[in-house]
Amino acid sequence: MLSKILEVYARPDFPEKLREHVVLSLVALLVAVAIAMPVALTIRNTRLGAAIAINIGNVGRAVPSLAILALALPLLGIGFASALVALTALAIPPILINASTGLREVNKDIIDAARGMGLSGGQILTRIQLPIAAPVIFAGIRTSAVQTVASATLATFIGGGGLGDLIVEGYSRRGPEILLAGAIAVAILAIITEVGFGALERAFTPKGLKIAQKRGR
Amino acid sequence: MSNPGLLLLQDVLEEPELIDWEWLRENFWEDIVPAFQGHIFLSFMSVAIALVIALPVGVISARYRKVYPPVTFVTGILYSIPSLALFAILISIPGVAIGPAPVIIALVAYSLLILIRNTVAGIDSVPPETIDAARGMGLTNRQILFRVELPLALPIIVAGIRIATVTIIGIATIGAYINGGGLGALIFDGINRQFPTMIIAGAVLATGLAIVADVLLLGLERYLRPWARARRT
Numbered sequence: 001m002l003s004k005i006l007e008v009y010a011r012p013d014f015p016e017k018l019r020e021h022v023v024l025s026l027v028a029l030l031v032a033v034a035i036a037m038p039v040a041l042t043i044r045n046t047r048l049g050a051a052i053a054i055n056i057g058n059v060g061r062a063v064p065s066l067a068i069l070a071l072a073l074p075l076l077g078i079g080f081a082s083a084l085v086a087l088t089a090l091a092i093p094p095i096l097i098n099a100s101t102g103l104r105e106v107n108k109d110i111i112d113a114a115r116g117m118g119l120s121g122g123q124i125l126t127r128i129q130l131p132i133a134a135p136v137i138f139a140g141i142r143t144s145a146v147q148t149v150a151s152a153t154l155a156t157f158i159g160g161g162g163l164g165d166l167i168v169e170g171y172s173r174r175g176p177e178i179l180l181a182g183a184i185a186v187a188i189l190a191i192i193t194e195v196g197f198g199a200l201e202r203a204f205t206p207k208g209l210k211i212a213q214k215r216g217r
Numbered sequence: 218m219s220n221p222g223l224l225l226l227q228d229v230l231e232e233p234e235l236i237d238w239e240w241l242r243e244n245f246w247e248d249i250v251p252a253f254q255g256h257i258f259l260s261f262m263s264v265a266i267a268l269v270i271a272l273p274v275g276v277i278s279a280r281y282r283k284v285y286p287p288v289t290f291v292t293g294i295l296y297s298i299p300s301l302a303l304f305a306i307l308i309s310i311p312g313v314a315i316g317p318a319p320v321i322i323a324l325v326a327y328s329l330l331i332l333i334r335n336t337v338a339g340i341d342s343v344p345p346e347t348i349d350a351a352r353g354m355g356l357t358n359r360q361i362l363f364r365v366e367l368p369l370a371l372p373i374i375v376a377g378i379r380i381a382t383v384t385i386i387g388i389a390t391i392g393a394y395i396n397g398g399g400l401g402a403l404i405f406d407g408i409n410r411q412f413p414t415m416i417i418a419g420a421v422l423a424t425g426l427a428i429v430a431d432v433l434l435l436g437l438e439r440y441l442r443p444w445a446r447a448r449r450t
Contacts, residue, residue: 062427064387067420070404074235074413150299154391157408167305171394176309183305187298194297 001177008166008181020080021162021189024152028084029145032091037137040099044129053100060093065151073158083152083160090151091144098140102133135205142197149190163189237414248403253422256399259317259389260426263324264382271329272374275336276362285337292330300327300388304395320397324389328381335377339370372442379434386427390419400426 008014043049069086076082106129114128130137156164166182169175241249278285298306300323307319343366351365367374393401400419407415 058431059424059428062383062387062431063424064390064401064420064427066387066390066401066404067416067423070408070416071420073408074416146297150301153299153301157405164301167301171305179305180309183302183309186302187306190297190299190302191294194293 001180004177005181005184008178009185014166014185017161017163017165018185018189020160021149021152021164021186024080024084024087024155024160024162025145025148025193028087028091028148028152029141031088032095032144032148033141035088036092036095037099040096040103041125043100044103044125050100050104053096057093057097060089061097065090065147066154066157069151069154069158069160078159080155080160083155083158083162086158087148087151087155091148094144094147095137095140098143099133099137102136102140103129105136106132131206132209135201135209138197138201138204142194142201145197146190146194149186149193153186235413236417237412240412240414241418249418249422252398252400252403252419253426255317255402256386256389256423256426259320259324259392259397259399260382260386260430263321263385263389264328264378266321267325267328267332267381268378270325271332272336274329275333275374276340276367278333279337279340288333289330292326292333295326296330300391301394304392308395315395317392317397319395320389320392324385324392327388328385331381331384332374332377335373335380336370339373339377340366342373343369372438375434375438375441379431379438382430382434383427386423386430390423 039053043053068090069083072082072086076085110128110132111124114124119127152160152162153164153167155162156168163182163186166178166185170177170179170182274288278288295303303323303326304319307313307322308315313319347365347369348361351361356364389397389399390401390404393399393405400423403415403419403422407413407417407419
C-alpha cells in the first residue's frame with residue numbers, strides 16, 4: 001500500500017494539485033488579512049463597531065464551509081476563481097474577531113500612560129496597541145490559515161482544484177491508494193500550517209509580554 | 218480545468234433562478250425534514266459521545282498535570298486534520314464502511330480537543346480557597362470533585378460544548394460525501410444536479426441550526442453562572 005501511495009506522489013499532476021492547494025489557501029488568507037485588518041483598525045475605538053464585527057464574525061463562523069463553497073457555484077460559477085472568493089470569505093471571520101478583540105483589550109491604563117508620555121494616536125497604535133495585541137491577532141491568523149487549508153480541500157467540489165481532487169478521484173474510482181495519498185498530503189499540509197503559524201505567533205509576541213506571561217502563570 | 222463538461226455546467230448555472238419554491242414545497246417532508254433530523258442526530262450524537270470521553274480525560278488531566286500535554290498534542294493533531302481527509306483516512310481502514318459511523322467517529326475526534334481543554338480550564342478556574350473550605354468542612358476528594366469543582370467548572374464546560382457543537386454542525390455537512398446523511402446530502406445533491414435551491418436549503422438550515430444551538434447553549438452557560446449575573450446587575 002505504501003509504495004502505491006508513493007506512486008501517486010510521483011504522478012506528474014501531483015505537484016500541480018499541491019501548488020493549486022497552496023496558492024488557493026495563501027491568496028485567500030492574504031486577501032482576508034488585507035480586508036479584516038483595516039476594518040479592525042478602523043473600529044478599534046468604537047464599541048458599536050466592535051460589537052458589529054464580533055457578531056458578523058460569529059454568524060460567519062456558523063455558516064458551514066461547504067455551504068459557502070457550494071453557494072459560490074450558482075453565484076460565481078465553477079472553477080478556481082470562485083473557490084478563491086469563497087475561501088477568502090471563510091478566512092475573514094477568525095481574523096476579524098481576534099484583531100478587534102485583541103486591539104480593544106489592550107489595558108486602558110497603558111494607553112493613558114502612553115498618552116501622558118506625549119505619544120500621538122498613531123504612535124500609540126504602532127508602538128503600544130499593535131505589539132500588545134500581536135499574539136491575539138496572530139492566533140486569529142493561524143486559526144484562519146489552518147481552516148483555509150482544510151476548506152481548500154473542498155474546492156474540488158466546485159472545480160477549484162487542489163489536493164481534494166485526489167480524494168474525489170480515489171473515492172469515485174475506488175482507488176484507495178489515491179484516496180489515502182490525497183488525504184495524507186492534505187493532513188500533513190494542515191499540520192505544517194498549524195505548527196508554522198504557531199512559530200510565527202511566538203516570534204511576534206513581544207519579549208516583555210512573554211516575561212509577563214511567564215510571571216502570570 | 219479545460220473540461221468541456223464543466224463549461225456546460227457553468228452555462229446552465231447562469232440561469233438566475235436561485236430558489237425554486239415549488240420544489241421546496243413538494244420535497245419538504247420527503248427530503249428536507251429527514252436531512253434536518255439526520256443532521257441533528259449526527260451532531261448531537263457526536264458531541265454526546267465526545268463528552269463521555271472528554272469529561273473523565275479532562276478531570277484526569279487536571280489532576281495529573283503530566284498527562285495533559287500529551288493529551289492536547291494528540292487531540293490537537295486530530296483537530297487540525299481537515300475533515301474530508303479524516304473521512305477518507307477512516308473509510309480506508311479495513312472494516313469501516315461508508316455511512317454515518319465514520320462520520321460520527323471523525324466528529325467525536327474533532328470535539329475532543331475543545332471539550333478536554335475547557336474541562337481542564339473549568340476545573341483550574343475553581344479558587345483554591347474554595348477547595349480548602351470544602352476540605353475544612355470534611356468533604357472527601359470525590360465529594361470535592363462532584364459537589365464543588367465540577368459544578369463550578371460547569372459554565373466553562375458548557376462553553377466548550379457550545380463551541381464544539383457549532384463546529385460539528387458545520388463539519389457534519391461534509392460527512393454526506395461518505396454517505397453520512399444530514400443536510401450536506403442536500404448540498405452535494407444540489408452541486409451534482411446543478412440545482413441551487415438544494416444548496417441554499419442545506420446551507421440555510423445548517424447555518425440556522427448552528428445559530429440556534431449557539432444561542433441556546435449560550436443561554437444555558439449564562440444560567441449556570443448565577444454569580445456572574447448577580448455581579449452584572
